Amino acid sequence: xxxxxxxxxxxxxxxxxxxxxxxxxxxxxxxxxxxxxxxxxxxxxxxxxxxxxxxxxxxxxxxxxxxxxxxxxxxxxxxxxxxxxxxxxxxxxxxxxxxxxxxxxxxxxxxxxxxxxxxxxxxxxxxxxxxxxxxxxxxxxxxxxxxxxxxxxxxxxxxxxxxxxxxxxxxxxxxxxxxxxxxxxxxxxxxxxxxxxxxxxxxxxxxxxxxxxxxxxxxxxxxxxxxxxxxxxxxxxxxxxxxxxxxxxxxxxxxxxxxxxxxxxxxxxxxxxxxxxxxxxxxxxxxxxxxxxxxxxxxxxxxxxxxxxxxxxxxxxxxxxxxxxxxxxxxxxxxxxxxxxxxxxxxxxxxxxxxxxxxxxxxxxxxxxxxxxxxxxxxxxxxxxxxxxxxxxxxxxxxxxxxxxxxxxxxxxxxxxxxxxxxxxxxxxxxxxxxxxxxxxxxxxxxxxxxxxxxxxxx
Numbered sequence: 001x002x003x004x005x006x007x008x009x010x011x012x013x014x015x016x017x018x019x020x021x022x023x024x025x026x027x028x029x030x031x032x033x034x035x036x037x038x039x040x041x042x043x044x045x046x047x048x049x050x051x052x053x054x055x056x057x058x059x060x061x062x063x064x065x066x067x068x069x070x071x072x073x074x075x076x077x078x079x080x081x082x083x084x085x086x087x088x089x090x091x092x093x094x095x096x097x098x099x100x101x102x103x104x105x106x107x108x109x110x111x112x113x114x115x116x117x118x119x120x121x122x123x124x125x126x127x128x129x130x131x132x133x134x135x136x137x138x139x140x141x142x143x144x145x146x147x148x149x150x151x152x153x154x155x156x157x158x159x160x161x162x163x164x165x166x167x168x169x170x171x172x173x174x175x176x177x178x179x180x181x182x183x184x185x186x187x188x189x190x191x192x193x194x195x196x197x198x199x200x201x202x203x204x205x206x207x208x209x210x211x212x213x214x215x216x217x218x219x220x221x222x223x224x225x226x227x228x229x230x231x232x233x234x235x236x237x238x239x240x241x242x243x244x245x246x247x248x249x250x251x252x253x254x255x256x257x258x259x260x261x262x263x264x265x266x267x268x269x270x271x272x273x274x275x276x277x278x279x280x281x282x283x284x285x286x287x288x289x290x291x292x293x294x295x296x297x298x299x300x301x302x303x304x305x306x307x308x309x310x311x312x313x314x315x316x317x318x319x320x321x322x323x324x325x326x327x328x329x330x331x332x333x334x335x336x337x338x339x340x341x342x343x344x345x346x347x348x349x350x351x352x353x354x355x356x357x358x359x360x361x362x363x364x365x366x367x368x369x370x371x372x373x374x375x376x377x378x379x380x381x382x383x384x385x386x387x388x389x390x391x392x393x394x395x396x397x398x399x400x401x402x403x404x405x406x407x408x409x410x411x412x413x414x415x416x417x418x419x420x421x422x423x424x425x426x427x428x429x430x431x432x433x434x435x436x437x438x439x440x441x442x443x444x445x446x447x448x449x450x451x452x453x454x455x456x457x458x459x
Contacts, residue, residue, distance in 0.1 A: 062196045065208070071186050071427035072096050075411075082415050092450050094378075094439045095421040097242065097397065101370060101443070103306040103351075104363030110354035111310075114347050128343045131334065132157025132314070136349050139356040140314055144274075144299070148286040154318050154330065156337055157344050157352070159311040161272050161300040162187055165236075168268055168296065168315070169195045171329075171336050172234055179212035179232040181224065183243055183428030183435075185270070188236040206430040215431050218390060218401070222246035226259045235260060237285075238270035240277060243428045243437040244399045245375075245391015247281045253288045260294040266321070266329070267295040272313075275304050275368050277394045292318035296329070303371075303396065303441075304364045305355050312348040371396045374447045375440035381451040382438075385458045396440040399425070403434055410436050418453040 068074060075095050083089060117123025131137065137152040158164045165187050172178075174196040180188045192198055192211060199209020207213055212232045214224035222244050237256065239248040248256070260267050269285035277283050285295045300313035317330040344352075354360045375392040382389045382400050390399040402410045407424035414420050414436070423439070425432030440447070 060194075062194050062198075065193050065198065065201055066190060067201050070190065071423070074427075075421060075423060078412075078415065079421055082419075086419065089419045091415075092418075092420040092442075092446050092453070094442055094447070094450055095423045095437075097303070097439050097441055099303060099306040099308050099367075099371075099441050101306060101367055103310070104360070104367065106357070106359045106363050107305055107351050107354045111347050111351040114350035118347075125346055128346055128349070130338045130341055130343045131155075132344060133346070133349045133353070136352050136356075137314075139353060143356050143361070145284060145286060145316070148284065149292060150286055150316055150318065154316050156315045156317065156333065157349065158313050158315060158337075158341070159344050159348075160302060160313040161270060161298040161315075163311075164298050164313060164315045165268070165270075166191050167336050167340060168298075168333070169197075170340065171333050172197075172266075176233040177210055177212070177231075178234045178236060179214055179229060179265075180236045180429070181238065181241065182213040182215045182430060183425060183432035184236065185238060185242045186428060189429070206426070206433075213429060213431070216241070216244060216246070217431065218388070221252075222390070223248060223252045226255060229259070231263055232265055235265050235267045236270070237267055238272070239281075240273040240395035241391075242270075242273065242395070243391075243397055243423065243425065243432065243435075245393070245395035245397040246399075247277055247279075247394040250280075250282055250288070253282055253285060253291075257285070257288045257291050257294060261290060264324070265294065267291075269295050269297045271297055271299045273303055273395050274299065275364065276372060276396060278372070279394065281394065286316070286318070292320040294321070296321065301352060301355055304368060305351070305360075306367065307348070307351070310345075310348050310351060312344055312352050370444075371440045374442060374444065377447050377451055378438050378440060381454050385455065387458075392440070398438045398440065400436050400438060401434060402436065405434060407433055407436055414454075414457065418450075418457045420450055420453055 069077065079091060079093075083091065118125070132155065134152065136157055137155045140155050140157075141150055141152045169191045176197055178188070178192050178197060189208065189211060193208060198211050201208050212229055214229060216222040216224055222241060235256070239253070240246065256267065259265070267285065271284055274283040282288065285291045285297050295318075297316040298313065301307040301310070302313065315333070317333050319328060319330055321329040323329060323332075355364055375396055375398055378398045379389050379392040382398065388401040390401075392398040407426040411422055411424040414422055423437040425435030425437060428437070442450070
């Protein structure tokens with residue numbers, strides 16, 4: 001096969017892997033088949049060998065700092081290569097954190113109704129408020145921030161938490177120094193690199209210069225030693241954590257808020273998995289006294305209602321949060337939103353309102369319960385095989401330790417011998433080396449089959 005043919009095949013298989021409908025519930029016998037290629041996501045094409053013309057525009061030098069490909073397209077590339085080698089393999093995908101179960105009917109019905117209304121003069125609407133529908137903002141405030149002093153005007157509805165992470169980086173600018181949990185969701189670091197906040201990548205320690213990596217390990221309960229953290233402007237913190245599945249306690253978050261106050265830092269708190277918390281751990285940073293003066297919170301409907309493709313989330317910027325000169329952070333974020341964004345889809349926002357109805361909340365709770373049952377199956381499987389396993393209780397991710405081994409080597413072993421995709425822990429930062437992340441987002445029959453294959457591989 002020619003190199004160009006391989007590249008095309010790789011891109012097609014990558015699209016199939018990243019598609020949320022790779023598997024289907026109604027036809028279990030066909031649930032593992034490869035799908036026809038759709039659009040290609042995040043996979044860069046190699047430059048042509050014959051370039052007739054080049055512009056005089058210099059490449060953003062910060063883009064050249066980024067290491068290899070973004071984690072998940074790289075996984076897709078390796079999966080594609082595996083399928084070229086084993087074209088008849090039934091590959092299970094428990095790597096990328098994409099939902100698989102259908103969106104509850106009470107939610108899709110509301111979106112369908114809103115979409116149909118757009119075909120009529122009396123139901124049509126164009127641009128909405130960049131900050132989001134007033135009723136949806138009020139519903140988010142009353143549902144998730146009741147009695148926490150967060151008002152609807154503090155809430156900015158968006159097309160997802162990941163998009164807001166990049167908008168927040170634009171807000172903070174290129175001179176901000178950030179701190180991240182290590183390991184952590186790659187978007188925090190990569191967006192910082194693109195903004196020019198970092199130095200070069202240091203291969204010997206697998207870190208970027210000018211980023212504070214807050215090591216989170218089983219030994220410290222996946223909560224960093226704050227006394228060892230240097231002065232930093234912005235702290236990205238995710239609880240329940242992606243990828244470790246750990247959740248911060250009230251005492252730990254109280255210490256984090258106090259640390260931010262003592263250092264004059266701003267916390268960007270990612271609560272995208274808060275509905276998965278089943279104990280008394282805080283579901284919002286704003287449950288901690290004083291957090292409104294030092295924190296921003298991002299969240300999303302993606303992992304609650306299956307909105308990974310619908311795209312709807314929100315960011316809370318309290319009016320009490322001020323820059324060093326006393327200017328309200330919310331006013332600048334509002335300017336960023338109005339400049340870079342035209343507001344979330346009115347159809348998606350209709351779905352968001354349905355999510356927050358009594359029926360919608362119950363339906364989302366059922367979806368979350370289903371994925372948590374998947375996580376329990378995965379945890380029990382690895383535990384029975386003698387592995388040290390973390391997460392899975394308050395999060396849809398299971399973090400499995402393979403001491404003394406390379407994460408990518410373990411990834412390759414599971415893919416090669418079990419035809420199963422996981423996520424190498426080192427892709428989340430140097431602190432993830434020796435671990436793999438297994439996602440609980442999958443149809444039940446696929447999770448059960450994955451458990452069977454893992455037991456055969458590691459028995």
